[in-house]
Amino acid sequence: MPIAHSAVAALAIVVGAVYLFASTKSKGCLDPENFKEFKLVKRQQLSHNVAKFTFELPTPTSALGLPIGQHISCRGKDSQGEEVIKPYTPTTLDSDVGYFELVIKMYPQGRMSHHFRELRVGDYLAVKGPKGQFRYQPGEVRAFGMIAGGSGITPMFQVARAILENPKDTTNVHLIYANVTYEDILLKEELDSLAAKYPGRFKVYYVLNQPPEVWDGGVGFVSKEMIQTHCPAPAPDIRVLRCGPPPMNKAMTGHLDALGYSPDMQFQF
Known part of the structure; x- marks a missing residue:
């Protein structure tokens, strides 16, 4: 009888641990209320005014935690040093673990464009989210x-x-x-x-x-x-x-x- 009880207790601990891991994993790295900083690890110039920015997540198995079709808010400073916040949609999915990417078109007069133009590998970007009204369940439309x-x-x-x-x-x-x-x-x-x-x-x-x-x-x-x-x-x-x-x-x-x-x-x- 004690063996059975200990087996049940052990199973409960395992199930609890699995549930905790699953819920932690699905939560992702984003905070909808507070900005969090993510480190730029790669910057690739795609054309004269477009670049791809790769940001590192806390661990190689971390997911950003962004539902399909939703976006993040990015915070930066314009050419006058004033704070600016703008929405962007990463081109990566939560299946791309350990990092997320933004493809940014930088406009000459764009306030947030200035921030991305100045961003260098090793710098941090302040991000908040997820945001957006889009909801999608696989197969809900033809x-x-x-x-x-x-x-x-x-x-x-x-x-x-x-x-x-x-x-x-x-x-x-x-x-x-x-x-x-x-x-x-x-x-x-x-x-x-x-x-x-x-x-x-x-x-x-x-x-x-x-x-x-x-x-x-x-x-x-x-x-x-x-x-x-x-x-x-x-x-x-x-x-x-x-x-x-x-x-x-x-x-x-x-x-x-x-x-x-x-x-x-x-x-x-």
Whole structure:
């Protein structure tokens, strides 16, 4: 009898330890109320005004703790030394343990852009989160349409990766990604890699305002016709996500409304 009791007690301790580990692991490193500092361990310049920043998490097995499609708030100082806080979406997922990455486009007059321009390996970035209204359960829709402009690609990339890399999720993803020039396309290599790896489930259509001479994508601004051709048709089991500059978001809302996408079929990051 004492052996049985000790076995039960031992099992209870093991179960408790497993539960504690699981709950600690799932919690992640973020704090929604307070900024936490993360060390920059790598900075890779991708173009004249775009860089990828890799930040270290406390341990090699730590996860950031960011639900799919949500973002973090980053705190820095502008050129005048004034504090500035801006939201960003990491391009990494919680399955990428030990680190997280931000792909940042730095604008000449951008207040937070100044902070990232000055950031060097070994410096720390203050981060708070998660934040955002987007909620997703695998398989809750048949397909996503995505319309992104410029740096609005980062939440789309994060959501697409999470869907496609989950073997239990069969959701299809159709992305329209608009930019001014070819050089402005962020994460093109990664997006093309997803399209090659998941040809039946992920499609990307690039649109450029100023395309190169040889170009097989869309030209100009994203039109109703482009949405009709490259996004899933309105239906109760589809959703269209949009993220871009405010004028683009406004225009896309008008197009989607006119094409019959109800408000509950649309989500704006």
